[in-house]
Amino acid sequence: MSEHEEHASHSQGFSLAIGAILLALTATTVGAAFVNLGPFNPVVALLIATIKATLVVLFFMHVKGASEKLTGAVVLSGFFFLAILISLSLADYMTRSWR
Amino acid sequence: MEHEAHYPALLHHFADAQQQKNAASLGMWLFLVTEIMFFGGMFCAYLIYRLAHFNAFAAGSQQLSIALGAFNTAVLIVSSVTVVLAVKAAEAGKRKVLVGYLVVTVLLGLTFLVVKGFEYREKFERHHVPGASFSFTDTFDDNGKKIPVNPKEAELFFSLYFAMTGMHALHMIIGCGLFTGLAILAWKGHYSPSYYTPIENGGLYWHLVDIIWIYLFPLLYLISRHS
Numbered sequence: 001m002s003e004h005e006e007h008a009s010h011s012q013g014f015s016l017a018i019g020a021i022l023l024a025l026t027a028t029t030v031g032a033a034f035v036n037l038g039p040f041n042p043v044v045a046l047l048i049a050t051i052k053a054t055l056v057v058l059f060f061m062h063v064k065g066a067s068e069k070l071t072g073a074v075v076l077s078g079f080f081f082l083a084i085l086i087s088l089s090l091a092d093y094m095t096r097s098w099r
Numbered sequence: 100m101e102h103e104a105h106y107p108a109l110l111h112h113f114a115d116a117q118q119q120k121n122a123a124s125l126g127m128w129l130f131l132v133t134e135i136m137f138f139g140g141m142f143c144a145y146l147i148y149r150l151a152h153f154n155a156f157a158a159g160s161q162q163l164s165i166a167l168g169a170f171n172t173a174v175l176i177v178s179s180v181t182v183v184l185a186v187k188a189a190e191a192g193k194r195k196v197l198v199g200y201l202v203v204t205v206l207l208g209l210t211f212l213v214v215k216g217f218e219y220r221e222k223f224e225r226h227h228v229p230g231a232s233f234s235f236t237d238t239f240d241d242n243g244k245k246i247p248v249n250p251k252e253a254e255l256f257f258s259l260y261f262a263m264t265g266m267h268a269l270h271m272i273i274g275c276g277l278f279t280g281l282a283i284l285a286w287k288g289h290y291s292p293s294y295y296t297p298i299e300n301g302g303l304y305w306h307l308v309d310i311i312w313i314y315l316f317p318l319l320y321l322i323s324r325h326s
Contacts, residue, residue: 029316029317035325041325052313053313082136085139
């Protein structure tokens with residue numbers, strides 16, 4: 001019943017282009033580390049890391065075929081629980097000095 | 100697809116090959132989610148201790164080699180590209196191309212590990228490995244201002260550094276073993292355009308290990324370094 005859904009998989013050139021963008025972003029984040037941005041150094045570094053991770057998930061880890069929504073829900077739940085772990089822990093530790 | 104019912108890779112408890120593939124893929128993603136939570140715990144610990152002992156963590160971070168870290172980041176990105184190309188080769192049924200990309204991926208993974216090994220050796224030589232012989236005399240260079248730090252707090256930085264990069268390196272070693280196995284099976288012709296799920300799922304694992312490094316690199320090497 002379920003045919004092979006041959007989603008036009010990204011071409012080889014497209015994957016190489018994503019790889020080139022990832023390398024360029026690595027060079028950017030290294031360069032940014034040597035510029036004094038004050039409190040924004042970590043922000044810029046983590047923003048670039050998140051862009052890179054998103055590119056990898058969206059264009060390299062794409063799963064073809066059915067049950068994409070179910071897989072998507074599983075992945076998002078993982079990030080959701082990670083967000084709870086980090087945000088609630090930091091909400092505690094960062095506010096302990098407020099007395 | 101009555102053909103698929105006779106396909107040797109199809110296990111009897113699945114209705115068809117597509118259902119089997121979906122189940123394997125969902126299971127793989129569930130495993131990756133547990134990996135995200137596993138490394139997430141260490142990332143969270145790192146953030147909390149970095150906030151509590153900022154100067155010592157910055158001083159420790161400034162002792163790491165950005166050049167080697169950046170080189171290893173590039174190696175892993177290229178290896179992720181070769182994994183993508185391997186999956187494409189499997190999809191197209193090009194056996195030799197598939198084996199080639201799998202072997203190149205393993206070699207890039209080993210390159211990463213060798214560079215990591217040189218970094219670790221430098222840490223041992225400078226007594227930056229936590230334990231009885233740990234010593235830390237470096238200061239936190241706050242834009243030219245030298246601020247002395249508590250070595251005990253710097254030791255905490257290096258404990259987390261070794262825990263996180265060590266656990267990542269262990270994943271790389273497992274990945275290299277996994278891909279060597281996949282290359283051998285691919286060479287023997289176990290995979291075809293109608294069945295290459297292990298290549299896809301092995302690729303997912305490799306990409307996840309790459310993503311973890313994409314976060315480890317800025318957090319450990321970069322963010323405490325303004326000129």
